[in-house]
Amino acid sequence: MKLWGGRFSSKADEIMEKFNSSLPVDYRLYREDIAGSIAHVTMQVHSDLLSPEEGELLVNGLQSILADIESGELKIEGNYEDIHSFIEMNLTERVGETGKKLHTARSRNDQVAVDMRQYARNQTSVVMDALQVLIDSLEAKGKANNVIMPGYTHLQRAQVVTFGHHLGAYAQMFKRDKKRVQNAAEILNENPLGCGALAGTTHDINRQVTTALLGFDKPVDNFLDGVSDRDYLVELMSDFSLIMMHMSRLSEELILWSSQEFRFITISDAYSTGSSIMPQKKNPDAAELIRGKTGRVYGSLFALLTTLKGLPLTYNKDMQEDKEQFFDALDTVLDCLEIMSKMIDTLQVNEKHMKAAIKGGFLNATEVADYLVAKGTPFRDAHEIVGKIIIYCEQENKAIEDLTVGELKKFSNHIEDDIYEYIDYESIITKGNKGLMKKQ
Numbered sequence: 001m002k003l004w005g006g007r008f009s010s011k012a013d014e015i016m017e018k019f020n021s022s023l024p025v026d027y028r029l030y031r032e033d034i035a036g037s038i039a040h041v042t043m044q045v046h047s048d049l050l051s052p053e054e055g056e057l058l059v060n061g062l063q064s065i066l067a068d069i070e071s072g073e074l075k076i077e078g079n080y081e082d083i084h085s086f087i088e089m090n091l092t093e094r095v096g097e098t099g100k101k102l103h104t105a106r107s108r109n110d111q112v113a114v115d116m117r118q119y120a121r122n123q124t125s126v127v128m129d130a131l132q133v134l135i136d137s138l139e140a141k142g143k144a145n146n147v148i149m150p151g152y153t154h155l156q157r158a159q160v161v162t163f164g165h166h167l168g169a170y171a172q173m174f175k176r177d178k179k180r181v182q183n184a185a186e187i188l189n190e191n192p193l194g195c196g197a198l199a200g201t202t203h204d205i206n207r208q209v210t211t212a213l214l215g216f217d218k219p220v221d222n223f224l225d226g227v228s229d230r231d232y233l234v235e236l237m238s239d240f241s242l243i244m245m246h247m248s249r250l251s252e253e254l255i256l257w258s259s260q261e262f263r264f265i266t267i268s269d270a271y272s273t274g275s276s277i278m279p280q281k282k283n284p285d286a287a288e289l290i291r292g293k294t295g296r297v298y299g300s301l302f303a304l305l306t307t308l309k310g311l312p313l314t315y316n317k318d319m320q321e322d323k324e325q326f327f328d329a330l331d332t333v334l335d336c337l338e339i340m341s342k343m344i345d346t347l348q349v350n351e352k353h354m355k356a357a358i359k360g361g362f363l364n365a366t367e368v369a370d371y372l373v374a375k376g377t378p379f380r381d382a383h384e385i386v387g388k389i390i391i392y393c394e395q396e397n398k399a400i401e402d403l404t405v406g407e408l409k410k411f412s413n414h415i416e417d418d419i420y421e422y423i424d425y426e427s428i429i430t431k432g433n434k435g436l437m438k439k440q
Contacts, residue, residue, distance in 0.1 A: 017079070020081060021079075021080070021081055021082065022081070022082045022083075022320050022323065023076070023077075023078075023080050023081070023082055023083060023085075023086060025323050025324045025327065026082055026083045026115075026323050027076040027083055027086075028119075028327065029083050029115045029116070029119055029323075030066070030069055030076060030083055030086075030087065031066065032114075032115040032116075032118040032119045032122070033083050033084055033087050033111070033115050034062050034063075034065065034066045034087060035118065035214065036111065036114045036115055036118065036193065036210075036214065037058075037062055037087065037088075037091075037102060037111075038059050038062050038063070038213075039193070039209070039210040039213040039214050040102070040105075040106055040193060040210060041055050041058045041059055041062070041102065042055065042059070042209060042210075042213060043105075043193075043205060043206055043207075043209040043210050043213075044101075044104060044105065044205075046206055046209050047105075047203065047204055047205050047206055047209075049101075049104050049105060049203060049205075050101060050104075054098050054101065057095050057098050058091065058095060058098060058099065058101070058102055060095075061091045061094045061095040061099065062087070062091060064094065065087060065090055065091060065094070074090070082108075083115075084108055084111055084112070084115075088102055088103065104203065105194075105196075105201045105203040105205050106193065106196070106201075107195075107196045107197040107198075107227075109195070109196070109197045109198065109227040109314070109315045110192050110193050110194065110195040110196055110197075110226065110227055111193075112319075113192035113193075113195070113226060113227050113229070114191065114192050114193045114210075114214070116230075116233070116322070116323070116326075117188055117189075117190070117191075117192065117216075117232065118214060120185075120188060120232055120233060120236060120326070121185055121188060121189055123330055124181050124182070124184065124185035124236070125185075126334065127181050127240075127243075127330070127333065127334065127337075128178050128181050128182060130334055130337040130338065130341075131174050131177055131178045131181070131243070131337065132178065133337070133338075133341045134174055134337055134340055134341045134344070135171050135174050135175060135178070137340075137341045137342075137344040137345050138167045138168070138170055138171040138174070138344055139167070139168065139171050140345075141167060141344050141345065141347070141349075142162075142163060142164030142165070142166070142167035142168055142171075143164055145163050145164065145349040145351070146162050146163060146164035146165075147162060147163050147164075147349065147351040147354055147355070148160055148161070148162055148163075148354065148355060148358060148425055148426070148429055149161060149162065149163050149166065149264065149354035149355075149357065149358065150354070150357045150358055150361055150363055151166070151363075157357065157358075157361030157362070157363055158363065159363055159366055159428075160358055160363045160364065160425050160428050160429060161429075162429060163349055163354065166253075167344075170246065170249075170250050173246040174243070174246060177239060177242055177243045177246065180239045180242065181236065181239050184232060184235045184236050184239055186217075187232060187235070188232035188235075188236075189215075189216050189217045190216055190217060190218055190219065190220045190221075190226075191207065191210060191211040191214060191216035191218065191219045191220060192219075192220050192226035192227060192229075193207065193210045193211075193214075193219075194207040194210065194219060194223075195220065195223040195224075195226035195227045196223065196227075197227070197314075197315070198223060198224050198227055198228075198313070198314040198315065199223055199224075200223050207219040224313050224314045227314050227315050228311070228313055228314040228315055228319070230304070230308055230319060230322050233304060233322055233325075233326050234301070234304055234305060234308070236326070236330075237297070237300060237301040237304060237325070237326060237329050238301060240297050240301070240329045240330065240332075240333045241294075241297050241298050241301050241329075243333055243337070244290075244293065244294040244297045244298070244332075244333060244336065245294060247290050247294070247336055247337070247340050248290060248291045248294040250340065251287035251288065251290045251291040251340075252287075252291060254267065254284060254287045254343070254347070255284045255287050255288060255291070258284050258287075262353070262357070263350055263353040264349070264350055264353055264354050264357070265347050265348060265349055265350060266347065266348040266350060267282075267284050267286070267287070267343060267346075267347050268343070268346035268347060268348075269282075270342070270346060271284075271285075271286035271287075271339065271342065271343045271346065272284060272285060272286070273285040286339050286340075286343050287343065289339075290336045290339065290340060293332050293335075293336055296328070296329075296332055297329045297332050297333060300325040300326070300328050300329040300332075301325075301329065303321070303325050304321070304322055304325045304326070307319070307321050307322065307325075308322075358425055359399055360399070362390055362393065362399070362400060363425070364400055364401065364423040364424075364425065364428060365386050365389075365390060365400065366386075367422055367423045367428055368382075368386045368389065368400060368419070368422075368423055369382040369383055369385075369386045370382075370422075371415075371419055371422045371423070372385060372386070372412060372414055372415070375414035375415075376414065377412065377414055385411050385412050388411055389403075389408070389411050392407070392411075400423060401420065401423055401424070405417055405419070
């Protein structure tokens with residue numbers, strides 16, 4: 001069923017009908033399509049394109065369709081070209097010939113554009129809420145388990161940090177992601193209704209009416225841009241890609257930390273799976289799937305960029321491909337955010353193994369160098385001295401803090417008994433926190 005066809009003398013091929021239909025994808029825009037249509041009807045009445053009685057009939061019909069879809073009485077299915085055709089044809093069946101007046105002063109081009117902008121804007125709130133849940137989970141888990149652990153560079157033990165500070169780094173990443181999504185929501189919040197197919201309409205309409213009713217900040221400034229702009233979807237999918245990249249990095253940490261080689265954490269059974277052949281296995285599959293699905297979101301972004309890169313103004317049917325990519329990326333990032341939040345909430349922190357890793361990693365070596373500098377040794381000389389101390393420790397199978405003052409003095413006469421307070425791991429963390437507070 002189509003909203004066009006008068007100039008065609010023969011039917012489309014059955015395969016083309018299926019190929020052309022977007023209803024299996026854009027069905028989820030039904031709320032936005034009905035909201036946009038109700039706002040459009042209100043504007044039509046305001047502009048004397050409909051009588052108040054006709055407007056009331058159409059609005060009641062649209063509201064009844066929404067109620068029936070929500071209740072499950074009306075299924076979104078059938079041989080319709082898209083959700084817009086589905087809504088309008090069902091409306092005409094319910095209210096009669098007046099339903100055919102709905103589309104006056106509107107094109108499917110600006111109709112699609114306003115539906116997608118509403119949907120994208122609405123979903124930004126959902127994504128930001130999901131991000132905040134994850135941020136809260138990370139901060140709560142870190143605060144409850146603020147134990148010392150190795151910090152890494154090049155995946156080699158580097159300096160001592162705390163588990164809370166480590167999780168806090170990811171919380172900061174997701175806070176930036178939330179700001180980016182908020183920024184995208186503000187940029188996209190312009191109303192394309194009234195652009196028509198590309199050049200507006202000869203009817204005397206008032207775009208401010210639909211702008212206010214739909215909660216947009218302003219009408220778009222250029223009709224051609226209004227119907228062809230999909231930048232906001234690209235921007236949001238770029239934001240989704242960054243969110244997934246951050247979750248993928250966190251997933252990699254969780255996978256490593258939960259291995260027998262690290263044993264820093266234990267992931268809940270609820271977010272793990274077993275092996276069909278090895279009964280001892282407990283696999284971090286939730287984290288691995290998040291890491292894997294990151295590529296899926298990247299792919300959706302690149303697919304949309306590729307679709308848009310060579311399109312002349314204004315609307316082209318290629319743009320129908322934007323929805324499947326955006327919806328899939330959105331669904332994926334929301335699923336991953338929920339799983340990650342729950343995985344963080346339920347994981348156990350193994351303080352004993354974290355502290356053991358610190359003991360064997362010479363993670364206070366930098367502090368020995370700082371100590372020597374404080375005693376007057378040039379840093380490059382201090383760096384070389386500490387390197388020799390490390391070699392000695394490896395040969396003697398000792399940690400730096402286990403060496404006697406006599407052993408340490410073999411490397412520098414500047415070393416005194418006060419070095420032990422300087423290189424105590426808890427003391428290092430305390431001093432580091434003071435430095436952080438000064439920066440803040």
